[in-house]
Amino acid sequence: MPETERTGPANRSISPLEMLRCWGYIGATGFGGVLPMAYHELIERRKWLTVTEFTEILAMCQVLPGPNVVNFAVVFGMRGAGLRGAAASLVGLMAFPICIVLSLATLYAGFSDVEAVRNAFRAVAAAAAGLISAVTAKLLWPVITQARAMTVVVLAVAAIAVLSLPLVLVIFTLGPLSVFLAYLAGRRRHD
Amino acid sequence: MTEDFLQLLGYLAGYSLMAIGGVNVILAELHRLVVATQGWMTAADFATLFALAQASPGPNTLFVSLIGWHMAGIPGGVIATVVFTLPPVIVATLAARLWNAWGERRWFRTLQMGLAPLTIGLMVASAWLLINTAAVSWVSYAITFAAATAALATRAPPVLILAVAAVIGVLGLV
Incomplete structure (x- = not known):
């Protein structure tokens, strides 16, 4: 399927039940971070999003407070199927992992050695x-x-990985700078 | 439910709105609260709970569930998760509404185009920090490199790649 024919949740409606199943699978198999699994399911397997759409949603979620992947599920669900979609995606993402982590914690004492x-x-x-x-x-x-x-990208990596600056500081300085650069680039194109 | 646990819930609701970028951002702050200031757990407890959360499927947020579990059992784990998740979820819901309303406006596109590179930069930085946190020997780097290559060159589901790594670990090769 060519790139242009892929449609995101903004223009194709995905039922809340499909979202529940998809995010349930992403949550349950997302060991060591859910993002790789979300990328695999949403882009490569189900083709619900393009790479650009994925990055745009993620960008928004990173400036919102709270866990990025939880925000991602909520924003994705809202855009595809409104509040019901958001609730379905959120429950799908969280329910099974919570059961596992609490069971694991209960069992852990016996196996930690x-x-x-x-x-x-x-x-x-x-x-x-x-x-x-x-x-x-x-x-x-x-x-x-x-x-x-x-x-x-280079400034952000330097600020976080090399200088160990606080994330909130980096977001609130590089964010406006980056948006300003995008504004200049857009204006040049329109002139 | 103890008074300590209710106090924890109050802190979690507040922290959840400060955690721009995820739970990893407020780890130091959480540590200060539950270990140093309040003495609700030891530093070793804190580290063990964090490792458990990392080893489980699902978002990193589960670390907060385990702090709740440590203080008030399984109901505590569930309640702590809800209290920590709900405030950001409400914000995200409103943000998505605005996106639907303003998505086609030019200034909104500019905002998105501007934030995208920052996102990618933050991802590169976290990947870099994660690689170094996970590294205990040259074998760790080899596993990291092999997993990245497999994910880039094949369409293997991530869970399969992790399962192979787990087997390598069980065999004692790390």
Whole structure:
């Protein structure tokens, strides 16, 4: 299917039940971070979103307070099927993982000394970091040749990873700067 | 329900609106509250609960569920999650409404176009920090690299890649 024919939740209606099932699957299989699973399901498997739409929703969710993926599910659900969609996506994302994490916590005391369990956790953490890196690379790829976008990307990485500045500070300084650069770019195009 | 737990819920509702970018942003603040200031748990408890949340499927928010669980059992876990999730969810719902109303306006598109690169930058930074947090040996880096390559080059579901990593871990190769 060509890129242009893919339709997002804004222009194609997805039933709340479909959303519940989709987000339930994303939540239940999202080990070490839900974003790679959301990317896989929403873009690659179900084709409900394009990479650009995914980035736009994520961008909005990162400046909103609260967990990004929870916000993502709510915004996605709202845009596709209103409040019912938002509720379905949210319940789908949270219900099963909460049951698992509370069961795991209850069981953990008995198994925390088993070397194999600790080793498995370590390996899964490393692989999860790899999956996040892959999603990051996929989001980065379409803008890698754009000077405006890459300036902001490099500044953000330097501020967080190198200088360890607080995230809120970075968002409230680089955010306006980046929007201003986008404004200038848009004005140049229209002139 | 104890007074301490009610106090925790009050803090969580407030923190939830400060956590721009997710629960990782307020980890230091949570640690200060529950370990240093209030003494509701030890630093070791805190670290164990965090590792458990990481090992479970689902959003990182589950760490907050475990803090609630530690203080008030399974109902405490569920209540803490709801209290921490609800305020941001209400904000996100309103934001999505505005998006539907203003999505086609030019200034809104400019806002989105401007925020997208910042998002990607923050993702690169978190990926970088996560890789280094997860690394305990050169094998960890190899697993990270192999997982990223598999995700980029194939359409394998992420859960399959993680399962393979878990097997490598169980075999004691890390």
